[in-house]
Amino acid sequence: MTAKKETEGKTNFIYTMIREDLEKGLLEDRPVHTRFPPEPNGYLHIGHAKAILLNYGIARDFKGNFNLRFDDTNPIKEEQEFVDSIINDIRWLGADWEDRLFFSSDYFDVKYRFAQRLIEAGRAYVCDLNQEEIRAYRGTLTEPGTESPYRTRSAEENLDLFERMRSGEFESGSRVLRAKIDMASGNLNMRDPVIYRILHAVHHRTGGKWCIYPMYDFDHPFSDALEGITHSLCSIEYTDHRPLYDWVVDSAVELMPEEVRFRSRQTEFARLNMTYTVMSKRKLRRLVDEGHVEGWADPRMPTIAGLRRRGITPQAIADFQERVGVSRADSTVDLAMLEHCIRQELETTAPRLMAVLDPIKAVITNWPAGKTEMCEMENLPGNESAGTRQVPFGREIYIERDDFMEEPPKKFFRLAPGREVRLKGAYVICCEEVIKDEDGNITELRCTYDPQTRSGSDTSGKKIKGVIHWVSHEHAARITVNLYDNLFTMENPEGEAEVDFTRNINPQSLVVCEDVPAEPAVADAVPGSRFQFLRKAYFYLDPEAPDNGTPVFNRIVQLRDSWARMKK
């Protein structure tokens, strides 16, 4: 029950709080119990992943339980399609709710009874004010509100009206049930909040059974109490709602004692923001609707579906979540942190392959035409059990255009006229001649190789600093490569109020390379697997790309490139 080992070292304030709760016996022998409560009205993003993994991680570390509960109290916005995608995303992330998949709508009957008891206890009333009137009566941030003329209705009348609201007698929006709290409270949430509204709408689960639906502030705390949630975690903007959360739970404990499993408590933490992206559902929706991306699962999107399609792993996301930590302070995490987590995982798990993204042909003039030699290369450097593969080498090869410079600066270690470089796993070559077209563009390099420098049995004694990757022209497979980059050009795309964030979209966020030569082993790659294209980046063989016979690789993240940094 102590779960000491799993939680020690985790120093965030929530773990600390739970440890204290346990020590003080506040949980009354109940297991730590958390939940993730998504509304099925859209796609999950990496900010949700933080919440999911936090909640799930707590349950796992403290040997408790984790529920998945859909907050489906607004039939107008919610759809089964989103339920399905959310379940799929959470499962992919690795959070396990076992058999505890719930829906707020599962509890509509009890909630109705709870509302009735609130009425009987004089703590709720039916209000006939329309929406504008309610707003006007609420007062402002600096002025207290005014009590509704319907506030003093008798319990009998309220019960009758509420029942008639339920039975469908009234139009949508014509009446609401309100909690009777304090119209003068400095906290607007306490000014007789609406807890039930009339909505003649078909619900994705309860169909036409109901035409009144509970509001979040009433529904959520009660659902937590019903499920025995011990720690109800939510984001910081709900801090103002906590007094109302407690009001509802306290009332439930008093009026529905047979139903309440635990007097749950709410704890807020800061939501995740990241550089070079946007996180609000509204803005993500605009990116999709305005066609800036190819949908919610576009690999440039911070959605779970997008990250998955990009090739990022759940492990990397979990590692990221742990490193970012949890606090109450507003923060924007550097994208570099996520990229680090991705690289760190893929470094030891992604087999190496060679592909030349921006090819230039090099002819080895002293290599016999038609001769092929096989070069043995490691699949995973430093991990012998991953084995080796044979890569064919021939007279004509491709090398990366930027691995050659006609007039290299002093620190350039790669190929240049009269200079030598090692072809990874093969021989050392020297550039003898540069061939150009009439416009002065380099079309081909003429090189010679040194037969004594064969990889693994080099007898030349040469010390060659530069090593570049290559692909044999004759044996090359052809692939398509999607070079994904940051969706925005600015760390904070929503930085300037006068400039619409879509103006900061990176026009180079996707560069497609067709006909990219790659070593033949690429043909054996299994869709959905990840590779490092040597010296370039990690790639994901897109299993969802339309199949036209050419494999499509998505760039997950580039390798660190100290040469590129040096150039700046």
Add this chain to the structure above:
RNA sequence: UGGGGCGUGGCCAAGCGGUAAGGCACGGGUCUUUGGAAUCCGCAUGCGUAGGUUCGAAUCCUACCGCCCCAGCCA
């Protein structure tokens, strides 16, 4: 003179009265047939500001400054 929350290095984030953890980023060294990886070193006399209490303050007190959230019959 509405209520609430938050301010620790470029970015996250520990710390809870005993003299600033860790990670990312950054800079430098070693090593390297990926300018990758690995490895070593460096990186806040300072914790929003100003006072105060104390032998001792990021931690306690006071005042001030800055940023964020709240006036949906959304969640």
